[in-house]
Every structure is written in structure tokens, then in C-alpha cells.
Amino acid sequence: MVVTDADAEVARLFHDHHGRLLRLAQLLLGDRASAEEVVQEAFVRLLRRWQSLRDPGAAPAWLRTTVLNLARSRLRRRVLARVRKEPVAVPPASPSERAELSDEHRRVVEAVQALSGRQRECLVLRFYEGLSEAEVAAALGVSAGSVKTHTHRGLAAVARRLEAR
Amino acid sequence: MSTYEDQVRDALRSYGDAVPDAPELWHAIRREAAGRPARSRTFVRVGQLAAGLAAAAVVVAFVAVLGGQSGERVEVGSAQPEPEPGWRRIAEPPEALGSARDADVLWTGEELVVWTGGEGLAYDPDADRWRRLPEPPFGSRETSTAVWTGREMVVWGGHSVDDTGTNSGPLATGAAYDPRTDSWRDIASAPFGASMHAAVWTGHEMFVTGGEQQARALRSAAYDPARDRWRVLPDAPIGRRAAPVVAWLEGGVLVAGGVPLAEGEATDTAALYQLNTDAWQPLKSTGRDVGPQAVTAVMGTRLYVFDDSRVATLRTDGVGVAWGTSSDEPFGPVRFVAGASVGPEVLLVVEAPDGERRLVSYPEEGLIRNDLGSGPGGGDIGDVAVWTGEDLVVLGGEVSAAYRPERPGPGGACSAAALSAAVAPQEGLPRAVAETRAAVATAAVSCDYDRLSELAGGEFTASFGGGDPVRLWRDAERRGETPMRTLRALLDRPFGRDGDLYVWPREFGESDTYLAHRVGIRADGDWMFFVAGD
Numbered sequence: 265m266v267v268t269d270a271d272a273e274v275a276r277l278f279h280d281h282h283g284r285l286l287r288l289a290q291l292l293l294g295d296r297a298s299a300e301e302v303v304q305e306a307f308v309r310l311l312r313r314w315q316s317l318r319d320p321g322a323a324p325a326w327l328r329t330t331v332l333n334l335a336r337s338r339l340r341r342r343v344l345a346r347v348r349k350e351p352v353a354v355p356p357a358s359p360s361e362r363a364e365l366s367d368e369h370r371r372v373v374e375a376v377q378a379l380s381g382r383q384r385e386c387l388v389l390r391f392y393e394g395l396s397e398a399e400v401a402a403a404l405g406v407s408a409g410s411v412k413t414h415t416h417r418g419l420a421a422v423a424r425r426l427e428a429r
Numbered sequence: 430m431s432t433y434e435d436q437v438r439d440a441l442r443s444y445g446d447a448v449p450d451a452p453e454l455w456h457a458i459r460r461e462a463a464g465r466p467a468r469s470r471t472f473v474r475v476g477q478l479a480a481g482l483a484a485a486a487v488v489v490a491f492v493a494v495l496g497g498q499s500g501e502r503v504e505v506g507s508a509q510p511e512p513e514p515g516w517r518r519i520a521e522p523p524e525a526l527g528s529a530r531d532a533d534v535l536w537t538g539e540e541l542v543v544w545t546g547g548e549g550l551a552y553d554p555d556a557d558r559w560r561r562l563p564e565p566p567f568g569s570r571e572t573s574t575a576v577w578t579g580r581e582m583v584v585w586g587g588h589s590v591d592d593t594g595t596n597s598g599p600l601a602t603g604a605a606y607d608p609r610t611d612s613w614r615d616i617a618s619a620p621f622g623a624s625m626h627a628a629v630w631t632g633h634e635m636f637v638t639g640g641e642q643q644a645r646a647l648r649s650a651a652y653d654p655a656r657d658r659w660r661v662l663p664d665a666p667i668g669r670r671a672a673p674v675v676a677w678l679e680g681g682v683l684v685a686g687g688v689p690l691a692e693g694e695a696t697d698t699a700a701l702y703q704l705n706t707d708a709w710q711p712l713k714s715t716g717r718d719v720g721p722q723a724v725t726a727v728m729g730t731r732l733y734v735f736d737d738s739r740v741a742t743l744r745t746d747g748v749g750v751a752w753g754t755s756s757d758e759p760f761g762p763v764r765f766v767a768g769a770s771v772g773p774e775v776l777l778v779v780e781a782p783d784g785e786r787r788l789v790s791y792p793e794e795g796l797i798r799n800d801l802g803s804g805p806g807g808g809d810i811g812d813v814a815v816w817t818g819e820d821l822v823v824l825g826g827e828v829s830a831a832y833r834p835e836r837p838g839p840g841g842a843c844s845a846a847a848l849s850a851a852v853a854p855q856e857g858l859p860r861a862v863a864e865t866r867a868a869v870a871t872a873a874v875s876c877d878y879d880r881l882s883e884l885a886g887g888e889f890t891a892s893f894g895g896g897d898p899v900r901l902w903r904d905a906e907r908r909g910e911t912p913m914r915t916l917r918a919l920l921d922r923p924f925g926r927d928g929d930l931y932v933w934p935r936e937f938g939e940s941d942t943y944l945a946h947r948v949g950i951r952a953d954g955d956w957m958f959f960v961a962g963d
Contacts (some may be wrong), residue, residue: 271459278455287445296448304454304461309592311462326593333594337571372440391434392441399568405595 270314277323278307284393291388292335294377302338306330328393329403336381354395375425376418383418386411468754473539493840512820516805516847520557521829522550523721533575534813534824535582537608538904541815541822542582544575549582551608554817554831563956566604566614573603574628576635581906583616583635585652588624599624599641617657619650625671629682631704632945632961636682638665639673640703641690649684649702668700669784674725677731681945683732684883685712704945705936724777726770727911733775733791762867767814769821770911774802776821778814786810786823788821788832805830817909843876844911845918847884850874852920861954862931866920868950871955873917890958898959916959930957 279382282303289299310317317323376387382404391399391413397415401408438584505833522543533544540551542562547569549562565584573587585603599622605615619637626640631651635825640651647665652658670687673696677683681791684701699712723736766786775791786802786809804810808827815822820831852872858866865884872880878899885891891898925935930951949957 274458275455278458279452282452282454283448283450286451287448290448291441291444293584298452299448300454304458307454307458308462311458313592330593333590333596335779337590337594337596368436369440369443372436373444376437376441388441391438392445417439419433422437426433426436428890 270311273320274307274311274314277310277327280423281324281327282307285327288328288388288393289331289335291376291392292332292341292384295340298338302334303329305334321426332385332403336385339381352429361418370421371426378425379418382406383414383421387418387422388415390415444528444576458711473795474627512831512833516802516830516832518805518807518830519554519829520551520552522559522561522824524550524559532813532825534815535577535816536815537577537582538907538938540608541817542575542608543824544582544584546571546587549606551849552822554820554822562606563611565606565614567602570600572625572640573600574626576603576628576630578630578635581607581654583620583652583654585616585621585628585635586626586635586640586957588641598622598644611615616652616654617659619652619659620661621648621650623648625688625929627673627675627684627687628941629675629677631677631682636662636675636677636702638675638682639669639687640671640685641671645669645685645757662702663707663709665700665707667703668694668696670694670696674723676725676727676736678732680728681710683712685734723770724765726768726775733734733770735768735775735777735791752773766812767823769814769816771816771821776816776834777822778810778812778815783810786826788823799830843874843911843913844906845874845876845916848874848914848917855924858924858931859952862950862952865950865954865956868919869950870920873913876906876913884956886955886957889956890960891961912959915946916948919946919959929953 273341279289285303285306286299290296291304293299309330310327314320319327340400376384379387385404386400389395389403390397395403397408400415401410404411433821490903498811509731522933532546535542537701540553543550543552544562547565548557549565551562552559563653568589570587570589573584575582575584583603583605586600588598588600590596601619601622602715603616603619605616606613615944621642623637623642623646624641626634626637628637630636633655634650634653636651639647643647647667647669649662649665653660653661665684667684670838671690673687674685677922678701681704682702683699684702687696701710701712702708703710723734725735726733763781766778766780767792768775768777777789777791778786781788785803787803788810790801803829804823805827809822810828811826813824815824820833822831823829852867852870854863855866869878869881869884872884881902882899885898889898891901902912919933922934923936924931924933925938925939925947928934930949932950933948946959946961948959951957
């Protein structure tokens with residue numbers, strides 16, 4: 265396999281960003297295997313279109329948007345599969361992952377993962393990725409007002425779920 | 430709320446910190462990027478001829494695969510001996526079909542076409558060989574539908590996903606693939622787009638309904654491929670939903686179940702769209718959800734729904750429709766995976782709690798389990814079953830397989846074989862008409878095409894597109910359709926008059942817009958037509 269400039273550039277991006285993207289995908293999807301597949305697919309697409317990329321500096325944002333879109337698409341398929349009652353392969357968190365999360369944190373994460381897609385994306389991007397409302401809006405392709413609304417409703421839903429326990 | 434912001438921030442970061450990196454992914458990324466060009470996958474071996482056909486010579490040839498890269502290497506079987514009844518392995522498709530249930534699988538009369546949304550494969554059972562379809566005139570799309578019209582495969586709707594995974598929204602476009610010319614044509618755009626919808630062929634139109642649309646109602650439309658024209662149908666009297674079960678039940682399209690598009694939207698409702706009146710008839714609530722997970726099979730005017738280890742039937746008598754008795758499935762705690770109606774029975778792939786898949790038959794007349802085995806060996810059979818007229822082909826599993834039933838005496842797998850040859854007398858029929866009616870019924874139950882051809886005179890009409898009636902019926906039966914069952918069943922219905930014609934069913938004579946199947950016999954006893962459409 266010949267190493268090209270694209271390989272070298274994307275390898276550097278992979279080194280710098282894949283861990284963060286993996287965590288983003290796992291927060292959205294809830295399981296490791298799906299997160300790895302989504303991140304892998306995003307980098308494969310980046311490698312294939314590298315030559316046509318006008319601004320390589322935009323690649324990290326492009327990767328994040330692609331991971332978000334692919335995760336959303338996977339969640340949609342998962343909903344259909346659940347309705348079809350096909351086995352949905354969502355492995356539980358590994359023992360080491362469980363061990364490192366306190367009960368309180370696990371309850372919060374479960375509440376976030378139970379949110380509707382857009383609310384979950386807003387909370388993860390705002391509070392995990394640390395993006396501003398404007399940056400979340402740009403990443404999701406929605407207005408800043410919409411981000412504010414989804415974030416507020418998402419937090420309210422998390423609060424209701426935690427208080428109900 | 431700021432307290433919860435902090436809690437969420439801390440919890441997500443804790444969770445994220447526990448997710449390790451995966452540097453090994455890089456190798457897989459490079460392999461996949463290098464090994465799978467965007468729209469033209471490199472060759473993967475086609476092979477694994479049926480175990481029972483080991484004696485057959487295997488030829489390895491370089492053939493130009495239509496639509497693929499020329500020179501692709503495809504392993505083909507030579508002339509195959511006639512398979513024995515029972516299981517056999519068939520050639521594996523050139524790439525894993527994954528969850529084939531997400532693909533559309535159609536029988537054209539000569540080939541089995543698997544359409545995955547952006548790529549198509551066709552399997553020729555006579556040659557035990559796969560080929561690729563040429564690329565469609567549109568990019569890859571998801572959740573589209575494909576129906577076989579008797580001439581073309583029409584692919585419509587769905588949504589496209591670009592490089593960044595962005596969803597295009599419901600599409601109104603589509604294309605039709607003609608296997609005779611191995612080419613695609615664009616079809617007219619529909620009045621609206623839909624994704625995760627459902628589609629069914631009604632005999633002369635493709636009926637589409639439901640799915641994600643820019644509408645609050647359950648909208649439907651019908652596409653006429655002969656005129657390349659769409660018509661919008663009245664809104665259904667039931668709520669919108671994605672992926673409903675649709676079935677063509679002689680004169681009407683049943684729409685039931687599906688997936689809610691928003692929280693709280695009910696999907697335990699059903700309705701029948703009647704072609705002759707262009708109107709909907711609401712049906713009693715199904716009483717439970719019928720989701721896309723259900724396995725359905727149509728036998729004449731009856732739809733069987735296999736779901737949750739239970740069986741429900743829905744039948745229409747041409748006027749009214751009602752759910753039949755739901756009964757606890759007698760097979761035990763199994764999951765229904767796939768099925769197809771085959772003559773007077775449904776063949777079903779079921780999965781036991783331990784994951785083993787088996788084929789069972791479900792005779793129309795009773796809840797009797799006939800175990801037909803777990804496949805040809807070598808792995809589990811898949812989750813898509815298609816009847817080709819001779820074999821039940823099962824794809825999408827660890828092995829691709831075909832099951833050939835025993836031929837049950839004269840008539841073979843004729844769709845009308847289970848029906849009585851004798852017709853009950855009907856008052857008011859001239860003697861010549863009654864004799865022809867009885868003769869047609871007798872020939873229909875044994876698929877005696879030669880006799881039917883004798884009875885059909887020179888002016889006989891079987892299709893408004895012309896063509897040899899015998900070939901039309903035989904090909905339809907081979908595709909798993911049931912024209913002989915329809916013909917035989919119609920002759921039991923009350924008849925009507927239209928001049929010197931005696932017609933079954935009576936509704937044909939009462940409506941100028943009746944488009945479903947009907948039979949006409951002239952007062953002098955000449956059989957004039959058995960036809961549908963206009």
C-alpha cells in the first residue's frame with residue numbers, strides 16, 4: 265500500500281482527533297462498537313475526498329459534522345430495527361467503563377442518552393465538547409435559537425428523570 | 430437549571446474519560462478507503478455451488494459483468510442438473526447482503542433481483558449465477574422501495590445521504606430497470622416525496638403510501654408505468670405512519686400497522702383503498718400494532734400476518750374486510766423471520782429461542798406445523814425468502830439456500846390446487862355459460878393451461894397489453910402470483926350481466942370504474958375475458 269500525502273495528512277488528523285470523535289460518538293450512540301464504526305466511516309470518507317477538500321483546515325469540523333450525521337442515521341435505523349424487533353446490538357458498558365463511572369454520573373448519562381436525538385446532540389456538544397450555542401448551531405445546521413430551545417428542554421427532561429428516581 | 434448543567438457536564442466528561450482511544454482503527458480505515466472505491470466495489474468471489482451439485486462442472490470464467498467493471502472475475506456453474514426436492518446451497522452473492530431484510534428482493538420470472546438502495550444484484554437460478562445490475566441514474570439512497578411490474582423494477586422515494594451523512598429529505602424521484610435491455614430509465618417525479626414508505630404493485634399501477642412526508646395525513650399516490658404518470662389518491666382515513674404493511678388483495682390495497690412518526694400517533698389502525706371506487710374504507714382497529722417486523726403472505730383474498738408467535742388473518746370478500754381470528758401460534762415460542770405463499774400454504778422461516786432457524790409450512794386449512802428442516806447445512810439460513818415458482822430461495826444468512834417442495838401430484842404447485850374443481854350451480858345462468866364456467870374452474874385448479882387455451886376463443890382478452898394468455902398465466906404462477914387461484918375464486922362469486930355477457934364478480938357490471946380481476950362469458954358460452962385494469 266503506497267503512502268500518499270492524503271494518507272499522511274489524514275493520519276495526523278486521526279492521531280489528533282479520533283479519540284475525541286470516538287467519545288462523542290459513544291456518548292451519542294451508547295456503545296463502543298457502533299462508535300468505532302461511525303468514526304471509521306467518517307475517516308474513510310475523508311480519505312476518499314481529501315483531494316477535493318478546498319480547506320484542509322476545516323477537516324476537524326467536517327469530521328465532527330460527519331460523525332454527528334452518521335450517528336443520527338444509525339440511531340434512526342436502530343429505531344426501525346427496534347420496531348421490527350430485530351436484535352439490536354447495543355453491548356452494555358464494559359466492566360472497566362462501569363467501574364469508572366459513579367452511580368450518580370451513570371444516572372445522568374443514562375438520562376442524556378434517553379433524550380430525543382436533537383436534545384441529546386445539543387447537550388453533548390454544549391457540555392461535553394464545550395461548544396458555544398453558535399458553534400453547536402453551525403455543527404447541527406440549525407439556528408442558535410433552536411439550540412437554546414433544545415438545550416433547555418433537554419436539561420429539563422434530564423432533571424425530571426433524575427428527580428423521578 | 431445551572432445545577433443540572435454542571436451535573437451533565439461532569440457526568441459526560443467522566444463518561445468520555447472512560448472511553449479509550451482506538452489507534453488500531455487507522456489500519457482498517459486505510460484498508461477500506463483503498464479497497465472500496467466509492468461507487469464501484471472491487472470484485473469479490475462469487476461461488477460456493479450447491480453442495481448437492483458437486484458433480485456439476487464448475488467453470489471459472491472472466492465475464493463482463495453488466496454495470497460492473499469489465500473483466501470482473503465471476504465463478505459460474507455450468508448447466509445444472511434439475512435439483513431434487515429438498516434443500517440445496519446456491520451460489521453466494523458477490524458481496525455480503527448483510528441484513529437482507531433491508532433490501533428489496535423481487536422475482537422477475539427469470540431472475541431474482543436484490544436491490545439494496547444504491548446497487549443491485551440479480552441471481553439466475555437456472556445458471557446458479559449472480560450478476561450486477563448497471564448503476565441507476567441516481568445516487569445511492571436509503572429506505573426507497575422497489576416493486577416488480579411484470580416488465581420493470583420501479584425504484585422510488587427514500588432519501589439520499591451525502592458524504593457527510595446529511596439526509597436529503599424525502600425524495601419524489603425514481604427510476605425503472607428493465608432486465609431485457611439491462612438498462613434504467615428515469616420515471617416522472619411524484620407529486621410528493623416520501624421516505625420509509627411502503628409500495629405494492631396492483632396489476633397496473635405502483636401504489637405508494639406513508640413514510641416521512643411533508644404532510645400530517647397518510648398520503649398515497651399511484652404510478653402508471655405505461656403512461657409514466659402519477660395520480661394522487663385521496664388521503665386515507667387513518668393516521669400517518671412509516672413503513673406500514675401493504676398488500677394487494679384483489680381489487681384493493683390494504684394498509685395496516687407501521688411505525689409512528691411522532692410520539693402518540695396510533696398505528697393499530699387499518700384501511701382498504703378500493704381501486705374501483707378510488708375510495709378508502711376504514712377497517713376495524715387491528716387491536717395491536719402490526720409493524721414491519723411482521724411476516725405477511727397473501728393467499729387470494731386473505732392476508733396472513735405472522736407476528737409475535739401469533740397468526741392473524743385478514744380477508745376481503747370484495748365488499749367488506751375484517752380481521753379474522755387471531756390465534757396463538759402453535760409453533761411454540763418462535764420468531765417469524767421470513768415467509769412466502771406457495772400454492773395452498775405459506776412457507777415460513779422461524780427462529781427458535783436458541784437462535785436456530787428452520788423452515789416450516791403453514792397449510793391454509795389448518796394450524797399444522799410441518800418441519801422442513803434447518804437448511805442445507807453449513808450455517809444458518811437468512812431472513813429473506815422469495816418464491817420463484819419452483820424454489821423458495823432464502824438469502825441473507827450464513828448460507829444462501831433454496832428449498833424445492835415435493836410436487837403434490839397433478840397440478841404441482843398450482844396456486845389453485847387447494848380449491849375445489851366443482852362449482853356450485855348459480856341460478857339464472859344459460860346452460861352454455863354454466864358449462865363453460867364449470868370447465869374453466871376445473872382447468873384452473875390444475876393449472877391446465879392447454880385446456881384453458883382451448884376454452885379461450887380467438888377474441889379472448891387476458892391483458893390489455895396483448896400477449897399469449899397461457900404464457901401470461903404460466904409466468905405469473907412461476908413468479909409466485911396466483912392468477913389461477915383468482916380465476917377459480919371469482920367463479921364462486923355472484924355474477925352480473927352486461928349485455929349478452931355474464932360477468933364475475935357482479936360488482937364489475939355495477940361500476941364503470943371497476944378495475945380489478947373479472948371473468949366474462951358470452952351467452953353462447955364463449956369465454957371472453959379474464960383480465961384486470963383498464
